[in-house]
Each structure stands twice: as C-alpha cells, then as structure tokens.
Amino acid sequence: MVELLAQTGLNALYAASYTALVAVGLVLIFGVMGVINFAHGELFMLGAYAIVAVYADWNLPYLVAVAVGMAFVGIVGLGMERAFFRPLRDNPLGGLVASIGFLMILQALASMGFGVRMEHVPPVTQDVIVISEKVRLPVFRLAVILAAVVLLASLWAFLTKTRFGWALRASAQDPEAAALQGISINQTARIAMFIGAALAGVAGALTAPLISVNPHMGHSVIVTAFIVIIVGGIGSLEGAVIVAVAYAFVHTFVTTFFDGVIADIVGLLLMLVVLIVKPTGLFGSTDRA
C-alpha cells in the first residue's frame, strides 16, 4: 500500500505540473485583460504540434522544439491580443466569443496541416528512476515536473522583481489607476497574452511525448484548467498554482483508488461546493468575481 501511495503521489506531481502551467497562463490573461480565453486549450495543442513538427518530423533536438513551441505559441497569443481582444476590449462577451471562434479555427488548421489521426512523437528518453519494485519515476516525467517548477518560479520572479511585472500586477488590480500612472494598457496586455499563451504552449510541448497529440486534445485540458481557476479564484495566480496541485492530487488519488469517472465527478463537486461557500473562489477577490 505504501508503494501504491508513493507511485500515486508521483503521478499526481506530474499532473499538477502541467495543469498549473496551463491554469496560470489562463489566469494571467484574465487578470490583466479581463478575457476568458476559451482557446487556451488549443494553445496547449499548438505547443504539442510544435513538437510534432520540429522534433518528430524535422528531427531537431527536443529542447529546441520546446523553445520553438513556446515562442511560436506566445506569438500566436500576441496575434490574438491584437486581432481580437484589443478591438473588443470594451465588449465583455466579445473576447469570449472571439476566442471560441479562434478555437475552432485552430482545430481546423491543425486537422488540415497534420491530419485528424493522433501524431506519433518518439520518446525523448525511456530512462526510469527505479525507487523500488513498485515505485518508478520516468526521467522524462521528472523533467516535466522540474521544468514547470522553474517556469513558475521564473514567472513569480518576473512579476515581483521587474518593472514589467509590477506594471502587469498594477494593470490586473486596477487598469484605470495603472493607466493614470503612465502604464500602457496595450503594452501590459501584450506581455500578459504572450506569457499566458507561451505557458500553455510550453505545457503542450513538454507533455507531447507522453500523450496523444490530436487536433482535439485541448478540450480536456481546458476543462480542468477552468475548474482550477474557478476554485482558486479567477484572477489569482497563487490560487491557480495551489489549486492545480490540490486538484491533481485529488483527481489522481480518486482515479487510482476508485475510478476516473468518479474522479471527474469529485472534481466538479469540489468546484460546486467552493462556488456555494465562497463564490469568488478560495483565493479570489470580489473585484474580479
């Protein structure tokens, strides 16, 4: 039983790592721009396809492919900000509807470019750290966990130690007051969109060798991310990280000890309970609720 608990804990850590990356990106975009980006799961999908193209098809090194995927999806995010979200800034539902439309465009482009079948991504490494007979941690999964920790720590440092980061936080807290202080709303929106999209892209790129890459893969990721940010409090980065870890542990343990369908139900019930008890989410403020 101890070994089963340990292995399940390792599985949960991996699930928490990529869930947190996706959820934090989604929260950042909402926090600064006030837009619920329904296409965020498809940005995750684009990151995975970057690995298919650069690593699997062109045979470039995996880390190069991850960097390309991260930058590419970040640039797509910049394009979304300029083409959709900025012109619709004063329309509360406009950005949401535009992101749903863009979601479908991205799925169609992926289908046209790569076909509808799942893509094969060769394993980066098959090495496994054998802790005991029943407790094993594949090296690649460990790498994904470490990469997520480094990226989230870097984001935290960026937001708390740099002028751009302060500007982002100021815009998130009160856009009008930030603008009066000379902070460019367009500039902070661009930065938030680039970082938020890049985080989704890098999550897709990091996990691509471990999951089925197909044009519809973003769906399940975005559902989980929405549960996380609603429970964590929409707009709260700390809430997104903490709840991503908590949700991943609950979901993984329930899947292992009961089954995956019950785990989904438990996740949704948790969201329901939090919404009833604290409608702003565990770490949310009333300003953004």
Place this chain on the structure above:
Amino acid sequence: MVAKMFKNVLTRRRLLGSGAAVAGSAAAAAILPKSAFAADKVVKIGFLAPLTGPVAAWGKPGLDGCLIWGEWINAAGGINIGGEAHAVEFVAYDNEYDPAKARTGATKLIREDGVKFIMMLGGDTWPGAQPVADRTGMLFSTLLPSDLSPDTTTLIAPCEVHPIYNVTGVEWLADNMPELKTAVMCAQDDALGLPSVATYLAAFEAAGIEMQDDPLLFDPATTDFAPVVTRLISGNPDIVCLDTCYADYVHPICEQLFQQGYGGQVISCTADFYQQIVAKTSEEFMEGFVFQFPDFDDPALNDESINFQMPNEFYAEYASRYGADQWGAVSWEYASIMDLWKAGAEKAGSAEPDAVLAAMKEGGSGLHAFGEADWWGKDLFGIDNALVGNWPIVVIEGGKATIKEFRSIPEWYAKHGELLKKHMSAYGQMWDQRT
C-alpha cells in the same frame, strides 16, 4: 505548417502511391471480371463515420480502404445490377462520433445524395441515425452488433462482430498459456467500452481466469494514464486487458505499462498503428501482445477459405498510399462489407435496400471476410442480423502482427452463451436493456 500542408497535398509517398494505385487498378482489372458501364450508371454508397476527432482511427482508415475498393471495382467494370454495369461512388459524411451529426448526415446522404446503402461505425452515433433508418427503410451497416435490435430490421452487422470476437483471444490465451490465472481490465466508459467489458468478463470466466478487481472505467477525456496503470498493476496481475480502448488510449496505456515496469501479458481488442507502440516501448515489451486485427499482408489470409479479395495486394496498395503504419483495425472492414453488399445487389438485380438485404440474408449464411458465416444474433441482439463465423487471433511477434489461429465465435457461444448474457445483462447491454 504551410510546408506540412503542402507536404500533405503532394509527397513522395503520394506520388509513388499514385503510381501504385494505377498499377493496383490495372492488376485488379486484369484479375476481376470486366464489363463496361455507362457513365451515368452510378450507385452511391454513404460513408457515415467519424473522420475527425478521437474516434477517427475507426472511420478514416475505413474510408481510405473503401476508396481503393471502389477504384478496383470500377476499373474491373463496376457492379452488375440487373444486367447493367454501375460505377460505385462513395459519399462521405464526418459524424465526428456525435449522434446529432450522425442524424444530420444520414438525412443528407439519403435526401441530397441519393445513396442506396449507408455504412457506419455505430456505437454512440447509432441512436442518432436510427430514427432516419426507421423512417426511410434505408439499409445501414454497423461495425458494432451491440447496436442491433429488432426495432430496426434494416441495420446489419455483416463484418465485425464487436465485441463478441474478443472471446477468441481470451480462449486462445487460456489454451496456450495456462499459467496465466489472474487478470485486470480498463475501459473508457462509453458504448464501445461497456459491451466489450461484459464480453471480456464472460471470456475470462469461461477460461477460468480470475478477475483481480472490477473493471477500471475511465473518462474518455483522460489524457494522463499513469494513475489508471498504477491501479491496474498494483496487484501484480498475470494479464492486463485493454478492452476496446481507442488507439489514443491504447498507446499511452502501453507506454505507461512499460514505464511502470509491467512484465506480464497484455491483451486488447485492437492495437492500431502498433508499430508506434513498439517505438514508444520496446520490441521485447510488445512481444506476445494479443489482439484481434491482422495486417492483411499476413500469408494466413491467402487460405482458400478467406473471402476477402486479394488481401495481400489490398494491404500493399493501402501501405503504398497511406503508409504501413497507418493500417488499422477498420482499414479493410468497410471494404469487406462492400464485397457483401455488391454480391447482394448483383444477386437481387437491384440496389434498393430491401431487395439487397433479402438477397444478402438468403439461406441464412454469407461469405464473411474470414470464411463462411451465419446470420446470427437473435439470442443476444433480438435479431439475426450479425454475420458471425471465425475470427483471427493476432499476436505481435518480432514487432510484427501475426495471425496465430482462426477460432469460431458460434462454437464458443454454444458452450458459454449464458455467461455472456449474464455479463451483458449486468452491464445493461442486452438489446432489451438499451434505450
């Protein structure tokens, strides 16, 4: 992406494939009986299956196979209906494995395209199309006989008897590896997964193999299978059964089994694109993997009892067009249904659904791809609309799928039918329990 789109339009493989297609058509034209058909004599066949989305692996390869079949038939003179040669044309509609889209597609294919027969994957999409079938009397086929019921007499399952054939794989395992005593199973919680769970449970019980745990059901939206696999192998089972998991699940589950150090026997309904699983795990890990769908370059398919036309040539043509690693469970199945439909239409002298259906079922038997078979199923589905006979047991050996044996499904059912009905009832999968 632009480069890849261009690559998708014209690649060296496609260029070579086009040459192979011409050569294949010429070969087929030389081998098959030839007759001329007027340009306006065309019989349209509907292809209503998932061509995109997670279940596309059980739709799109089938359409690809049908296109080869159609080219070969047309090159050989078409289908002789009532003394006149007709070209065959496939009209495809992507139902995305969505019942509402299946209903829209069925209506469109009948009303706008004038098709005479509609082939479906079935499963979750059949309830969408069923009202259209009942209203129009159109002849439909499904790969999943668990869709059959007496409510719709024009739905047939003439090729795949999913999930009943899975019993042959378990029976073969029990006969050849009697040391395997315990099993676990996982499945997605849907219309494909649940009847297959019931079938495997019956097969394991009949074989005297003990289930260590209840089948582990997972949400079809699952992407990370590490927790599922951790649970599955926690009790050191001799056999891990992957039920009828989609290819998108079989691959990551196998990878997880490999990474979490499982060294026992794996059995699955399908192993589509298994070369990719071998690449993600190892040849040693996949050695002995049992499933139910052969590559059609297998020499065992050249036996005279096999009714599929030129299986090795068909596989070669498919591989040259789309790649051998794109061959899947359904690549040949819809084409084999077309063999039966063609024979029925020629026998009836008509393409009308009721006439073709009567001709196909005349005498109570038919020429299934894997040998002569009987129209069967009243006991289980309430109607004898499934063509059931032998089915192959396929084992991966040296990284290649190999047919080990053909076994009779009706013979198994004659011995263990009550067990199957018991488990089907427990999972609400008998025809009179389905809504």
